[in-house]
Amino acid sequence: MDSPRHGLHLEDEGFYLNFIANPFPYAINSPPSLFGFVYHWPYRWLGGDIAALRIANVTLTMAPGWILSFLAIRRLWTVGWLQAAVLSAGIASMASIVFRFRLTLTPSYYALAFQSLLIIMIGLLLADRPGRMRQVLGWTLVGVGGWCCFMAKPTTAAAIALIVVLYVVVLRRKSLLPMLGAALVALALLIMTAHLIDGGITGLVTRMVRSAEMEILLLGSGHEVFGSFRIDWLATSRSQVVMAVLLTVALLLSILTGSTDKLLPSLALAAVLIVTIAIALLWIDPISIQPSTLFLVPAFTCLGAMLYRKGLVLRSQPATSIALALTFLVLPHVFALGSNINYWYLGAVDALFWMLAAVAFLSPLAQQRRSLATLLPLTVLAQLLTASVNNDSILNPQPALGRERSAGLYRCYAHAGWWKIGDRGIPPQLSGHGQSQGSCGRP
Numbered sequence: 001m002d003s004p005r006h007g008l009h010l011e012d013e014g015f016y017l018n019f020i021a022n023p024f025p026y027a028i029n030s031p032p033s034l035f036g037f038v039y040h041w042p043y044r045w046l047g048g049d050i051a052a053l054r055i056a057n058v059t060l061t062m063a064p065g066w067i068l069s070f071l072a073i074r075r076l077w078t079v080g081w082l083q084a085a086v087l088s089a090g091i092a093s094m095a096s097i098v099f100r101f102r103l104t105l106t107p108s109y110y111a112l113a114f115q116s117l118l119i120i121m122i123g124l125l126l127a128d129r130p131g132r133m134r135q136v137l138g139w140t141l142v143g144v145g146g147w148c149c150f151m152a153k154p155t156t157a158a159a160i161a162l163i164v165v166l167y168v169v170v171l172r173r174k175s176l177l178p179m180l181g182a183a184l185v186a187l188a189l190l191i192m193t194a195h196l197i198d199g200g201i202t203g204l205v206t207r208m209v210r211s212a213e214m215e216i217l218l219l220g221s222g223h224e225v226f227g228s229f230r231i232d233w234l235a236t237s238r239s240q241v242v243m244a245v246l247l248t249v250a251l252l253l254s255i256l257t258g259s260t261d262k263l264l265p266s267l268a269l270a271a272v273l274i275v276t277i278a279i280a281l282l283w284i285d286p287i288s289i290q291p292s293t294l295f296l297v298p299a300f301t302c303l304g305a306m307l308y309r310k311g312l313v314l315r316s317q318p319a320t321s322i323a324l325a326l327t328f329l330v331l332p333h334v335f336a337l338g339s340n341i342n343y344w345y346l347g348a349v350d351a352l353f354w355m356l357a358a359v360a361f362l363s364p365l366a367q368q369r370r371s372l373a374t375l376l377p378l379t380v381l382a383q384l385l386t387a388s389v390n391n392d393s394i395l396n397p398q399p400a401l402g403r404e405r406s407a408g409l410y411r412c413y414a415h416a417g418w419w420k421i422g423d424r425g426i427p428p429q430l431s432g433h434g435q436s437q438g439s440c441g442r443p
Helices: 012-021 035-045 050-076 081-103 109-127 132-152 154-171 176-198 201-219 238-256 263-282 291-305 319-336 343-361 363-368 371-395 401-405
Strands: 410-413 418-421
Touching (some): 035 109, 050 109, 050 343, 081 109, 109 132, 109 154, 109 319, 109 343, 132 154, 132 176, 154 176, 154 319, 176 201, 238 263, 238 371, 291 371, 319 343, 343 363, 343 371
Antiparallel strands (some): 410 418
16 A cells, blocks of 8 residues: 555646545536546545555455445355355456556546446446345445546446336346436435535536537547447457467366366466466566456456356356346446547456356356355466556556547646637637636546
């Protein structure tokens, strides 16, 4: 936890921290996110300590990731409580990949969106378990997570609302009334927020509309409503595909041959652990995993498992595991929805969901008494992928994405109370609110 005390990215973290420290003076937010209002009070409670704020942000990301992984394993696999806790901790290490994006531990709308999706999925898994208190707590978390998601990225909030409805409908749960309760929780929080920020719903709607107009005007392609619904190309390379295939083959051999030959899987796991430790401690990266591989490995694993015993895994899928696998599979794209960054690249920071999709899809192997033999290799592989990706981000930091993709890099001069975009002032159609009415930001 020493790294949160060092470093400051003036362009990104300057925006995040200024908005968190005092979000109230601005009537327009670009990007159209209200995350500053969510983190403002924790920032005040911590006395403006940036290091403490970063530590809290890491904790609020890793802990829900661990809880979600634990609940998914306990829901789908037959392992003990302690085994599930240890295995889920290893898989949840992939939640740390979210911090590789722009290399910042400071809270942002990306961090809040990811945390919100984790909370919503935790709520859905709790609501699916027996016991009235668990169901009430679960649907309450879904509502709170939905509100947080709107505060982070309204486009993601709209998409996850649709996902939750489809999840309930597919499983044919008698959850329409509890789901309505979750919607009321989110709506109540949203109304309270609107009155706190803008004096009412009308003011909040005006803020969001004007913020969206500014985002479209500044950044153009990719931020329009129809431009958000697109299928981007998965940018990868032949070497990364080969690497994904090799890792998948090693993983499937460890899983599927474990009952007949324990020596080979043990040696493979030991080798992977040694490489992972070397990457973490020596800062060397012999495999150099890229974002595309974070999707390819779970995808190839699920495809390869279909061939096991003439499609046993596919034929034995219960409705719950199918619904969870599909939900986890699409969540990274739900997270990226509305951005003009390649959805695969941005979604890769939520690669934990792709790994949990593989955990859900392979769950029929639990019927073959292969829970530990399956989950242990998955856990070790998750740690290898995490170590490699995070290490690559540290050794080869990427330039700020805004310089590469922005149609017009803009800066906010908050103290002066006015905007400047290149050599132009704030667009006249968005300048009706006077001074200090924009949110300092970047694409």
